[in-house]
Structures are given as structure tokens and as C-alpha cells.
Amino acid sequence: xxxxxxxxxxxxxxxxxxxLGTACGNAGDDTTTQxxxxxxxxxxxxxxxxxxxxxxxxxxxxxxxxxxxxxxxISEIELRDTNGQWQPLNLxxxxxxxxxxxxxxxxxxxxxxxxxxxxxxxDIVTGTLPEGSYDALRFTIGVPFELNHIDAATAPAPLNQxxxxxNWLGGYKFMRIEGAxxxxxxxxxxxxxxxxxxxxxxxxxxxxxxxNRPRIELSDVDFxxxxxxxxxxxxxxxxxxxxxxxxxxxxxxxxxxxTDCQPIFSALNLPHSEQSPEPRQVVRIQSR
Amino acid sequence: MTHALRPTPALLLVLAxxxxxxxxxxxxxxxxxASPPIPSHFPxxxxxPTNPWTVEKAELGRALFYDTRLSGNGTQSxxxxxxxxxxxxxxxxxxxxxTGEEHxxxxxxxxxxxxxQTYNWANPxxxxxxxxxxxxxxxxxxVELGLAGREDELIARLQNEPxxxxxxxxxxxxxxxxITLTHIxxxxxxxxxxxxxxxxxxxxxxxxxxxxxxxxxxxxGMSLFFSERLECFHCHGGFNFSDATDHQxxxxxxxxxxxxxxxxxxxxxxxxxxxxxxxxxxxxxxDMGRFKAPTLRxxxxxxxxxxxxxxxxxxxxxxxxxxxxRTIPDGPNAGVGYLNPNLSLFVPGFLITDEEREDxxxxxxxxxxxxxxxxxxxxxxxxxxxxxxxVGE
Numbered sequence: 001x002x003x004x005x006x007x008x009x010x011x012x013x014x015x016x017x018x019x020l021g022t023a024c025g026n027a028g029d030d031t032t033t034q035x036x037x038x039x040x041x042x043x044x045x046x047x048x049x050x051x052x053x054x055x056x057x058x059x060x061x062x063x064x065x066x067x068x069x070x071x072x073x074i075s076e077i078e079l080r081d082t083n084g085q086w087q088p089l090n091l092x093x094x095x096x097x098x099x100x101x102x103x104x105x106x107x108x109x110x111x112x113x114x115x116x117x118x119x120x121x122x123d124i125v126t127g128t129l130p131e132g133s134y135d136a137l138r139f140t141i142g143v144p145f146e147l148n149h150i151d152a153a154t155a156p157a158p159l160n161q162x163x164x165x166x167n168w169l170g171g172y173k174f175m176r177i178e179g180a181x182x183x184x185x186x187x188x189x190x191x192x193x194x195x196x197x198x199x200x201x202x203x204x205x206x207x208x209x210x211x212n213r214p215r216i217e218l219s220d221v222d223f224x225x226x227x228x229x230x231x232x233x234x235x236x237x238x239x240x241x242x243x244x245x246x247x248x249x250x251x252x253x254x255x256x257x258x259t260d261c262q263p264i265f266s267a268l269n270l271p272h273s274e275q276s277p278e279p280r281q282v283v284r285i286q287s288r
Numbered sequence: 289m290t291h292a293l294r295p296t297p298a299l300l301l302v303l304a305x306x307x308x309x310x311x312x313x314x315x316x317x318x319x320x321x322a323s324p325p326i327p328s329h330f331p332x333x334x335x336x337p338t339n340p341w342t343v344e345k346a347e348l349g350r351a352l353f354y355d356t357r358l359s360g361n362g363t364q365s366x367x368x369x370x371x372x373x374x375x376x377x378x379x380x381x382x383x384x385x386x387t388g389e390e391h392x393x394x395x396x397x398x399x400x401x402x403x404x405q406t407y408n409w410a411n412p413x414x415x416x417x418x419x420x421x422x423x424x425x426x427x428x429x430x431v432e433l434g435l436a437g438r439e440d441e442l443i444a445r446l447q448n449e450p451x452x453x454x455x456x457x458x459x460x461x462x463x464x465x466x467i468t469l470t471h472i473x474x475x476x477x478x479x480x481x482x483x484x485x486x487x488x489x490x491x492x493x494x495x496x497x498x499x500x501x502x503x504x505x506x507x508x509g510m511s512l513f514f515s516e517r518l519e520c521f522h523c524h525g526g527f528n529f530s531d532a533t534d535h536q537x538x539x540x541x542x543x544x545x546x547x548x549x550x551x552x553x554x555x556x557x558x559x560x561x562x563x564x565x566x567x568x569x570x571x572x573x574x575d576m577g578r579f580k581a582p583t584l585r586x587x588x589x590x591x592x593x594x595x596x597x598x599x600x601x602x603x604x605x606x607x608x609x610x611x612x613x614r615t616i617p618d619g620p621n622a623g624v625g626y627l628n629p630n631l632s633l634f635v636p637g638f639l640i641t642d643e644e645r646e647d648x649x650x651x652x653x654x655x656x657x658x659x660x661x662x663x664x665x666x667x668x669x670x671x672x673x674x675x676x677x678x679v680g681e
Contacts, residue, residue: 196571
């Protein structure tokens, strides 16, 4: 339903709009902005991540790993300028990969055993921020709370990709990594998302006891020359990919009592099973 | 001194909007709001204003409900786990998804789903049928219809059928491209709002005074059911025999879930994972073992019972409640249900004679609505185009 505007109301509404002057940029702010592209990549140790490959030596049992999937949402991206001020990266609202402060990264191309994925991939985030020089970056892995509990069926891209729906827990998967391992040949899965959400009246959630949104911070980044690498080998270094706790999924679906989650959460600096996290450098800087 | 009415912008806006309605309205009269067929002794269900009910949407939803195009590998439709002859619940104790994965829980009956407050066995987060549809379509743990990541394929399958192009256009006349995921969920929800069961022998006795299929035994059973001795009606009360019922006249919201003592595996009230009830969703210890009381309409054709299909028949259900909670003597789920510390106060246990038991069962059987189980209007449309998944699709 389009709101109906009669010619008369349009005429009346026009004068106030003219008072606003130019409607772009921050009102009363003369800072010029610059475009910026962040380059991301997925690797397993030193090897590039690709569907159809098999990787050796992952986790505590040095398991093999043949990928089915690797996608994640990142959000709330900020860069630090040389004065030490954090500036938000205003994402290009491209209608496909980016919405508000949220961007989808997609390292699978539907080949090999990633057949349930999408042929399209995405390893960049594009946006603008005030002109200046920047040397550090921080971002969230996950969907911001206010977007996480909207109606998935009517959500805009990239929140309309059903592979990232997590309807059962009233939100989205923040990150999905899946593959066949030596001991779990039919598939091992890691799905990160918020759990223990309080129902809101009329649907959605008011809050989640376990937000499960890791924050990543990287300094000494040369944004013109560096790639930000998600390293599966580091993420899974303390996990056993060949077995799983009985009565829980093969892998980790963010279950608060699933002990298989603990080593992976720990690497992401998330608490789990009353253990203090021991973060690993899951994302690292690599010059192109 | 009289004040002239100066044409301030605000006043002009008021005038303009008053004029805008008649000027901009293409229809002389607004169409009557359609409603699914509802028995006169039922209150009106709450329907989301974003998805007003129409016959066209319901008919489209009916086709989709019976169509195996709605599963990734083309082997299942919604009706696979919700067949009409069983009051739209499963023949299996636990559901089996399209890829052969066993669901940890039993499919739920779709009897009178339009009046549910929440969907699923114990999920306070899912409050509309539109929202609920996403779980079987796209859920991955377990895989049900198995469409996660394949929504484009689903849309293409429907787009390729003149049958659906026509029906989506009729159901969503204002949409430029009517075949969307949102509209699929809207249509499925609209069809499910027609799954109305209110003409059982009990209804005919209660509302029409027709005693022909309501024997003395059922009458005695009804008194037992509504007695403070058995307490059944506390959780299974009202026109839909469920306290988790919603309708337009309700001015309060609640989402009741109860612990019936089906399990107590650690003496502290634990239920076997993953079926820990509301706790599975909220993570709150106090939600352990809390499940919704489903409607008891058509209960006699819905065996086996409970969220995990672990209670074989109506006798076993009565045994469980008579004991005030089930005792499992050995095995991984061993425990004494009546000692569950979270037990609902409406599961106090009771003594029941053999004759009373037969009476109670006669009453429960009187809630079967044979028309609901056989009415072709709720079955598959005769002109549903057959589906063979394309190799390599």
C-alpha cells in the first residue's frame, strides 16, 4: 500500500522541505567523506578457503575438513583515525550485501559440497567515512539486536537469505561454518547466534541472555594494502571436530550447555560453560 | 470580537487530508472484511492486520500445503507430517524430515491453530502462523522441508507453474511480483486459519442439544473431565480445550506452559535434552519441562501423545495424570515424575475406577470431528499440478 498524497497536501508539505537545504551529509557539518573498501578473506592456516578443497590437521585431533559452508554477518564497523577517534564506516546501502550497519560476508560459492550455498560470493565491505587517515579497525560478528528479531520473511537483503534464518530461536545465524570431518563424515556444524531470548509481547524478543556477538579489534592496519583474514584453523584450534557431546548437535549450535561450543566460543572471546574465554587471533592482518 | 478563521498551514493540512480520502479513493465502498468459516459458538480468531484473510489466499495456501515443491528434494509437503485423517498431526511418534532426519519432537495437530497463542510445543518467541511457517521450511536443526538457502529455487518452481502464477496474482492483486516468500507464508497461514474443528459429537450435544452421538458414558466422562478431582479442564479448558488459546475478545495476554511430570531424570525436574520445553528457548532454569497444553479436540485420532510421542494411547495418558506424573523405572530417562519439584499444581494425581476411565475416554472420543477429518475442502486441491524435481535442479 502506497500512502496517498493529494496534490494539495504535497503543495503544503513542500515549503518546510525547502528550509532543510541540501539533504545530504550531516546537517551543519562540512566534513568531506571518502570511500573505503575493506578486503576480507577466509583461510585455513596458510591455505585459501575454497569449497571443493580438503584441509588437514584441524583442531585437537588434527582432523580433516571438507567445507560445506562459510558465511557470516559483521556489523558496527568503526575505524580509528590518527587522533585516536573511532569513526563509524557508513556502509553503502547496496540492497544486496549491506543494510544499515550490517554486511554479509560469503566465502562459499556453491561448488563441491557447498551445494546448498549461493554461487555469489562476497569478500568486501564498502562504505564512506570522514576524510582522514586510519590505522585501526573494530567490528562485531553478528546482527545488531534491533535487526536480529525482525520478521525474517519480510526482511530486506542480506537478511532475506534463508540459510542465515534462525527462526527457532527468533533471530539469525551470525556465522555458519560447516564441513565433513574425519570423525563426523556426514557433517560438523558451527552456527553462532543469540540464545536464551526473552519473548516480547506480540513476537520478537526483548533481550537475549547470551548475545554471543564477538567484537574484533585490529590495530596497525594499512587499509590500502591489507586483507583481513578469517582463519578457520585458529578458530577451531582447541575444538575436537571428530566427536561431539551426546544429545547435542554434531558440532556447536550455540547451545549454552553444549560443551562442544566452549573451545570455539573461547577463541572468539565469548564466555561459555562458566569458563573464562582465551581469545585467539581469529582475524589477522595480511598484506595483499 | 469574532475571530476569523485564518488558513494556517495546520488547518489546511487537516482540510487537505479530509479531502484526500474521497478524492484518492478509487472504490466507492470498502469491501467487507472476509473471515474464515467459524462456528457460531467460537470467538473470532486474532488475525494479523498485515495479512487480512481472503478466500483466494486460503485456497492458494491449501495448494501450497499439499505441494511437495515446498521441500528441497521434492519428497514432502506440509501434509506429510500433518495429514488430515489424523487431525493434521503425524502418524509417526516423532516427525521425520524430508532428508530422513528424525525430529526430536512430535508434529503438532493443526486443529484450530488460528486460536493458538504461541506455536510449537514450547516456544514463546513464535506467535503467528506466518512466522511459524519459516521453521519447517528453513529449519536445519533438524532439517524438516529442507529449503534453507534454496528460497530462490522454491520461488522458481512456483513461478514455472501457470497454476501458481494465476493463484498468487489472484491472492495478492496489488503486488507487481506476487510470488514471494512473504506471500507463501501469508497464504499458508490463511489456509491454516480454515482448519477449524467445531462440529464434534460434543459440540452438537452442547450447542444443539443433539444427544444422538453423545452417550451417557460421555456425559459422565465430561463431568469427570471438568471436576476438581481430575483437574483436566484447568489446562485443557475453554472452547478449544487448551488454556493457551487466543482470540479477538481477549484483553489480556498470557502464554501458559506447564510441567506435567512426564520426566524427572535428576530429581531436580530435568527433562531429557533436547526437549527441555520453554527452557530450550529461554535458557531459564525455571522454564525446565514447561510445555504448552495442546487442544484436545480430535485427541482420540492423535496417538501417540506428548511432545515426544512417548505416551502410547489414551489409557497411558490417563495413567500418567492419575499418578500425578509418570514414573520411569530404569534406563537413561529413569525418574519419578510425581516428585518433579516444578510439577504443575493441576497435576495432583487422582484415583479413578475402571468404569470412570471408560467414561472419560468416551468423552475424549466425543471430541472427534469426523467432518474435519474427511472434508475434501481441507484436502488437496484436485487440480494441483504434479511435481517431479528436475535432476540437478
